[in-house]
Amino acid sequence: MRNLDLATLRALVAVADAGGVTRAAGFLHLTQSAVSMQLKRLEELLDVQLLDRSGRSIAFTASGDQLLSYARRMVAMNDEAVARLTAQEFAGSLRLGVPHDIVNPAIPQVLKQFNAMFPAIRIMLESCHTRTLKEMFAKGECDIILTTETDVAAGGVTLAKRPLHWIGARGGAAWRQRPLSIAYGRLCTFRPLVVGALDRAGIDWQMLLETDNDSAIHATVSADLAVHTAIEGTEPQQFARIDHAGALPDLPDQLINMYIAQGDVSEPMQQLATLLRARLGEK
Template sequence: MHDLDIGLLRAFVVTAECGSVSGAAQRLARTQAAVSMQLRRLEDDLGARLLNRSTRGMDLTEAGYVLLPYARKMLGLSTGARRALAGRSVHGPIRFGMIEDIAVGSLPRALQRFSECHPNVALELTVAESTVLSEKLSQGQLDVAIGDPALIHGRPILAWRLPLRWVAARGFAMPDEGPLPLVTFDGVCTWRQKMIEALNGGKRPWRTVLTSASLASIQSMIEAGLGIAVLLDLNIRPNTMKILGANEGLPPAPVIELGLFAADDQGLSSQPVAALWEFLSDELQAEALATAQS
């Protein structure tokens, strides 16, 4: 019995996370043919099919589900060993806050990889609205947070923009007459304000059918066909939702801004925060690339 190839395991883990060879190829900066060949080599080596391939992407087989946690741990240990030998080992707690919209996306995968690479870091996570994150940062209850710069006091270390999309249930029919039914976020939310401004600019009447502070409930109401809403790409469920646009008479969906905030002046010069951001930025850049090419 010989050792598993780390490069082949990396191709498998990234493909499993992206759900497609094309997505994995983008993240790994390789061709699709090269990634496909790595996957075949790993399956041949193990004597088991790891991924079910279809026109809709890739799903893990039973053997794939068994291998995935081991593969992630092996990759994490490999990266952690290199960092330790290079004097970049990180210790201590990091209290990290984020808004729900990105907490249910792909960032949890990056946080998992971070924990595997830095086992001596105690990662404490908080999911809350931007206003709550702002208060916790100012009170020293968080070390770093990602949220809406318009609602968090202070200047972000880094900021980036992401597009929102008009979405509805796959079976939803736009009303020919009368107001558009809207599903909106509750509380202090700049996204809701931008959505309403966009609709008012298009001169199409609208009415609110549901207001909720929970992303999960908003997604469920969209899927039930109660109305339309704006969501980030990473929160759209393609099996049950469809993207709307100019063909349905809607104005361009707004673009939102996110920022990375730190509780002190060290910012990214803090070794733990810099190490965490390295993992988060890789995931965010992959999302931005996928969005740009969609």
């Protein structure tokens, strides 16, 4: 069994990135001869020629290009493992609050990226309604919160402005029935907007389900017993946007806002805010 040495693989990557042995030696804080020796050891171990030394500049052979691809991945995995197990520069926890209806698909991606950047920091995700999140934020119980609102309060910044759409069961007909059956959470910020729009349009409606359980709402809407609403881009996969052709009233656009705790904002908090902006901001 022949084992590749990470130090020699790192030298190979450095030569490729620096464009030569001399520059790679400076990058690695080694002598030129030491780097050349590491490359020679690789060639002897694998019994292949990795570099074409016939010209004035160093070029990789086909075998060298193939090994370089592996070397980059192996060095990157090594550095990631070391960083995860030894990084102590930033530690502790951050509390992030997100309305339950915009958690997917963006937030899991943000959390994964943040964890790779700051493995020693624990993210505590709080998912509930905007009203509750703002109360928690005011009490200092969250470091960063996202909200869905029709405006932005002092201290907040708007990441995106998106339409609010009617959604229902795929191929469903509940939206055609009158009175219109709707299903909402008790504290949902969309609820008063929807009710007001229906009243102004003169459409009879009934609250078929009022609950704090999102699963119950999803089950009711999936069964085509009621309709619901969602911000564009956050619709659950099991639902479809309703093409009502004007049979239902238009709904006001929603703002996705971000609020960051005042005071000494740490680098991890800044990076988390940057990731949220990148994932949820206007494209």
